[in-house]
Amino acid sequence: MAVQAQLYPENLGLSLPICGLQDCMSTPAPFDADFCYPPQQMMIPSHLDQNAQNFASSSSSMCDGFLSMALSQSLVAQSENERLKSVLREQRRRQLATLINVMESKALHLMRRKEEDLARATKKTLELEACLKKVEMESESWERLAKANEAMALDLSNAVERVKEGLIMVSNAAEDAESLCRGSCDDQQEVKEESSKKIACPCKHCNSRSSCVLFLPCRHLCSCMSCEAFLDSCPVCKAVKEASMKVFWV
Template sequence: MVVVMAVQAHLYPENLSLSLPMYGLQDCMSIPAPFDPDFCHPPQQMMVPPHLDPNAQNFSSSSSSMCDGFLSMALSKSLDAQLEALHLMRRKEEDLARATKKTLELEACLKKVEMESESWERLAKANEAMALDLSNAVAQVKKGIIMVSNAGEDAESLCVSSCDDKQEGKEDSSKKIACPCKHYNSRTSCVLFLPCRHLCSCMSCEAFLDSCPVCKAAKEASMKVFWV
């Protein structure tokens, strides 16, 4: 009974002034005992160890599963990031390989163009040299033609002058000879050709002529003429 009253006095201090005079316990409650929190719990809960408590085990398992989930999620994200980085790296390597191949192709094309340009340049120089040689040859030919033309003109003028001199000599001789021989043109004609009756030959030439020197008619007969 005393224990029950002490518990009630501890739990309900406001009733202490009412209960103490009734039971004469002022001397017993002069020094209150310290409050023990475990005193309010049932004896069964106070006696169960923490590792055997079902609620503690459930909390521990849920905490472990949450940690495992976080770790799995973090690992998955890290793996995805690594895979994406690897994919980007491979794509960059492929782009670099294509760029390198394109650069090599462009360098080969540029080298080919340079070689063709050098070839065309050499061909152009050869054509220029050939054109210069042809121009020089044409100039020499023109010069030779001009020289030949001048020589021809000189020869023609010489021939004309010679012919003129001969013609003048013939005219002079014809003036001297009244009727010169048409064949030899130096003696006097004294033979008459028949039937054309041209007086056109001297005695020396008549024996060698078968036709008239003037009309080219056939000589059938001849007659000597005496000048008086």
């Protein structure tokens, strides 16, 4: 029994753990009778020695099987690990491509909106500039018209002043004539006043009636109502008549 108890693997110096790859890869120790048996038991039968050798051989075969199984499992695990890495890389690549596509779509949408806003703002600016130019042109036109009307009013005022001065001169001449001819009748006095008026501001076309029509744009008071209808130009400066205005004597 003592001999059989000493034939277990731990007594034979064999290391056979099966839970680790590194331990299985270690080569089992050869059978050492001197190490396993004390000196008093060195003398053993030959069949026990043969059994020990068979057991060591079977242990070596078992270790080789375990090593092969461990290597196979390691290769399978390594292959599975590589497959998982490849799957993760592909999944990450797809997620990144999806994210890039979404970001590109959003960026294109924002760019289109900005371009539309810019086009609307540019169109609105052009419309405002055109409206501003139109208002400026109308303002300049009204300003020119106002200046022309102001100049016309000034010329008319000057013409009226000249007519008033002429009337005053005629009135003074009439008074002088009346003082010289107190014995004349009223008809003779009216004839003298009429002749005085004709001399003061006669029509430049017929020289027989008073001038009461103002020619435009030259602003000359140079025609009577009868002659104005037949005149196409001013009899004073020969400017083309564009319009005429009747002046009422005060």
